[in-house]
Amino acid sequence: MFIDSHCHLNFPELSSQLPAIREAMTQAQVDRALCICTTMEEFPAVHALATQYHNFWCTVGVHPDNEGVHEPSEQELLAHAALPRVVAIGETGLDYYGMEDRKGGRSIADLQWQRERFRTHIRAARACGKPLIIHTRSAADDTLAILREEGEDGHHNRAGGVFHCFTESIEVARAALDLGYYLSFSGIITFKSAQALRDVVAMVPLDRLLIETDSPYLAPVPYRGKVNTPAYVPLVAQQIATTKNLPLEAVAQASSRNFETLFAGVGT
Secondary structure, three states: OEEEEEEOOOOHHHHOOHHHHHHHHHHOOEEEEEEOOOOOOOHHHHHHHHHHOOOEEEEEOOOOOOOOOOOOOHHHHHHHHOOOOEEEEEEEEEEOOOOOOOOOOOOHHHHHHHHHHHHHHHHHHHHHOOOEEEEEEOOHHHHHHHHHHOOOOOOOOOOOEEEOOOOOOHHHHHHHHHOOOEEEEOHHHHOOOOHHHHHHHHHOOHHHEEEOOOEOOOOOOOOOOOOOOHHHHHHHHHHHHHHHOOOHHHHHHHHHHHHHHHOOOOOO
């Protein structure tokens, strides 16, 4: 009934509890999950989840915030994307958040390596015809500009993809939709302080949204602050249903249909 379109089940908070997590998913009617890769070093573990379990799939890519890790070439990404049950490139994108604290006071100009990495991932996605998983934080203008520069204009021969864990403005949402991208919402939309984001949810067409947990992070209310799992993704769907004044089943069906449309070969 529900699909978690973005989770990190290989992370230590979750990997040791996988049987219990899968049972909780079954009880919550969460039928499928997409396991997201954040470094090339972790890809074998992420891919193993997808090949071991019939209702898991995976991606290949390097998160924009990861430094000191193996930097893949376009050809390397393509080779991994050709493996069974790899359905997307990413997560990739730009992260300028916390320039003073998290990035040692460097300037945005100093993060050219992020922008080059992002371009490599976009080119690989276009070459293999698989969608992008986009992470953008405090970097929406550059994220959109680079997508356009690389040919992601919403028309012909584009990779397409999804802006995951969307937390940007309505204006950024409209721009992403204009490029043909989906928007995925996480447990953040259940937070009391997230009314502006719920306004975005109200605007996004039902046929262009996905639901996710980004587990083990961002657990929805009433589990905020606890370890998140894919079993909590129905709470995200419920908030979307409430915001849009729709039945929960309508959101479950639409988000699952969107997932199947975006990620070819995921089946049921």
